[in-house]
Amino acid sequence: MTEKIGPLLEQNPSHFLVEIKIKPTNNIKVFIDGDQGVGIDQLVRYNRQLYKAIEELGTFPEGDFSLEVSSPGLDEPLKLQRQYLKNVGRYVEILLLDGTKLEGKLTGADDTSLTVEEEKGKGKKKELVSHTILLSTIKTTKIQIKF
Incomplete structure (x- = not known):
């Protein structure tokens, strides 16, 4: 096919x-x-x-x-590095192979990893934490719609 x-x-x-x-x-x-x-x-x-x-x-x-x-809908997980590149700047939910969930803004992608910026806290205590995640540790990544 x-x-x-x-x-x-x-x-x-x-x-x-x-x-x-x-x-x-x-x-x-x-x-x-x-x-x-x-x-x-x-x-x-x-x-x-x-x-x-x-x-x-x-x-x-x-x-x-x-x-x-x-085309893959929003309910379909990202599968290819090209899809990650296309969606830099969007919010994603990542489920790791160990069951850990992470939500944040996809800020970068390369052949082996993603960079995601997570918001922690609220108001004056709000901080942005950057995570580098190896693609090999990811079970699924889905686009999140934020309003």
């Missing part, structure tokens, strides 16, 4: 494959993101092109499959 998506994304280098999920019911979900996001019109084009490519492969001879192509 990945080999069919790669050539489609070459048309727009700022778009990248995040994940493919295939359920036992032959429901295929493809998550595509972009450095500046991905428009609905582009997702529709990807869907049409990929649907045609899957039909041509003959993997599902009876046409017994469904395809969803979308």
